[in-house]
Amino acid sequence: VTPPAQCNNAGKYPAENCTQYYECVPFLWWFNLELKTCSSGQAFNSTGLACVTDSRCDASTGEFITEAPITTPITTTTAPVTPPAECNNASKYSAQNCSQYYECVPFLWWFNLELKSCSSGEAFNSTELTCVTDSRCDAVRGEFITEAPTTTTISTTTVQVTSPAECNNASKYPAQNCSQYYECVPFLWWFNLELKSCSLGEAFNSTELACVTNRRCDAETGEFVPIVPTTVTTTTSVTTTPISTTTTVPVTSPAQCTSASKNPAQNCSQYYECVPFLWWFNLELKSCPSGQVFNSTELTCNTNSRCDADTEEFITVASTTQSTTVLTTPTSIRTTATTPVHTVTPPAQCNNASKYPAQNCNKYYECVPHLWWFNLELKSCSSGEAFSTSKLECITDSICAAVTGEPVTGESITTVSSTTEVTKTEPLTSDSTTVTTASTTNISISTTTIAPVSPPAECNTASKFPAENCNQYYQCVPFLWWFNLELKSCSSGEAFSITPPSCTAIGKYVSRNCNQYYECIAVMWWYELVVQTCPPGQFYNNSTQTCAANSTC
Structure with missing residues (x-):
């Protein structure tokens, strides 16, 4: 059962750990949500809303120990029912505990959401919206049980723990990573939520709310390593070392900095x-x-x-595999190698002097100080140089083509070993003779490079420009007496159309035809969209917003 996002009255709520519970504690004229722990050997009873003696609660794991007798209860999984975020009328809703329910209780001129419990031996009926007699409801576990004649395997599922939506007091909460935890740290007259890490070889204990020594916590994966019993076998087997791969979860920078x-x-x-x-x-x-x-x-x-x-x-580390080749013949394959370019987006707003890679390999964005703010500018490296994303400076690089802004596409000849085996049986002998023949194949692979669409080096009017990602676009946004270049995203399932839906300011836009472009022209007090055509032999350059000669159009 999830505690309310905001406390409006004094109350207690079960926590994920069987020895803990949440309590709305009055403080001045409001209530603070606090995580409290029962005494040793006790567990929180969600029906009586109090700590009771219960030896089935494991304080180290925070879960109930289930014994598997000859007849094992089979838990019936009930779809979780979430109460409304806001109460507008007097009503009742099912809770996670079968013997409990939520009720919107009128108070003055509004309604408060309260968690109530049925009498002993009763369960809440979600159809009749009332408590009815039902012996199948286990009030301690809050689940319906069914008798089965066979023994089943018991599995333990750890429910994800979520940090509080708002910090109201100094406290700690478990994180998804077993070696990390959230802490509400006091700052001036409020509290900041910070993600902290335990020392190497330690894990966060949700009962003691402290880091303790625990070798089963894998700091890299953030999960507990299961204890596997050792099995001794006398059968000779071949050991195969699997290829180990590392999957990196994309990490996003914080939306706002509130602490170092x-x-x-x-x-x-x-x-x-x-x-x-x-x-x-x-x-x-x-x-x-x-x-x-x-x-x-x-x-x-x-x-x-x-x-x-x-x-x-x-770099993915792979195991070494020994292989034996009978006879190989080199086969020349002519391929065209293309170096992938990582798309890096500059910040939507400059807050400090810094540099960022651009789509063009020999260009970069720089936040340049101007008076008391920073302007985002697109700068170019010298001829024969490229911008390094690691050093954040221009370095000598001969494979960067300044014209296209992409690594030079070169041809290379790769020799691949191949073997063709033919089994031939002679009529005068019982042994078969293996004859190996070789062949050489020249395969020509061609690639087509599409010139990227770059935003303008400087924003002078409110306008939009296509980005490399089809569901993103650049927009020149007015700010005080100038314009800032920002990268924006379309909604899910949408793509940016290079044809402006309506003209709201003077500007030029890329067209599907490379020798044409769209232009918003001012007519009296409104704007009209006009298709302009470049002179013969020229194409529209979106970076300079002019027509220029180019034979590839």
């Missing part, structure tokens, strides 16, 4: 840091030294050779 903290970035060798500045905090993207990776548990840079700074991902 560090957070993982998409690049394994980088991290976001909330840096104090005057009376607020700025979000900055920082890089670890060469050969190091950001550790999301220790929140520091550590030596790790598996982090590839070029691809920004962890």
Whole structure:
């Protein structure tokens, strides 16, 4: 059962840990939600809303110990029923506990949501919306039980624990990662919710609300390692080492900095840091030294050779496999190699002096200080250079084509070993002879490179421009007496159309035809959309917003 998002009256609610409970405690003229713990050997009874002696509650795991007799109760899973977020009339709703229910009780000129319990031996009927006699309802566990003649396997499911929506007092809460926890830290006259990590080899104990030594907690996966019994066998077997892969969950920087903290970035060798500045905090993207990776548990840079700074991902470690080739013949395959380009988006608003990669490999975005704010500018590296996402500076790179803004597409010849076996049986002998023949195949693979669409280097009018992602677009947003370039996203299932739906300001837009473009022209007090055509042999360049010569159009 989930406690209310906000406490309006004094009450108690069950927690995920069987030895704990939530309580709305009056403080001045409001109520604070606090997590409390029963005494040793006791468990919280959701019916009586009090701590009672119960030896079936395991304080270390926070779960009930279930014994499997000859006849094992089979739990009937009931779809969770959530009460309304707001009470508008007097009504009743089912709760997770079969012997309880929610009721919207009138109070003055509004309604309060209260959790009530049926009498002993009764259960709440969701059809009749009343308590009825039902011996199948286990009031302690809050579930319906059914007798079965066979023994079944008992499985334990850990329910995810969610941090409180709002911090009202100094307290700690479990996180999804077993080595981390949330803490409401006092700051001035309010509390900030912070994610903290235990020391290496420790796990957060939801009963003691402290970090304790626990070797079963895997800090990398954030989960407990199950204890597997050792099995001794005398049968000779072949041991195969599986290929181990690492799946990295995308980590997003915090939407707002409220305290000095560090957070993982998409690049394994980088991290976001909330840096104090005057009376607020700025979000900055920082890089670890060469050969190091950001550790999301220790929140520091550590030596790790598996982090590839070029691809920004962890290198997958595979087991060594021995193979035997009878006879190989080289086959030449001519392929066209294309280097993937990682799309990095600059911030929607500049808060500090920093640099960010652009879609063009020899360009970059820079937040340049101007008076008391920062402007986002698109700058170019010198000829023969490219912008490095690790060093955040221009470095010598001959494979970056400044014209297309993409790595140069080159042809390479790769030699692949192949074997063709033919079994031929001679009529005068019983042994078969294996003859190996070789063949050489030249395969030509061609690729077509589509020039990326870049936003304008400077915003002068309120307008929109296509982005590399089909469901995103750039928009020049007015701010005071200038315009800021922001990257925005369409709703789920939508894509950005390069044809403006309506003209609201003077501007130019890309057309499907490369030698044409859309233009919003002012007519008296409104704007009209006009299709303009470039001169013969020219195409529309969205970066300069002019027609230029290009033979590829």
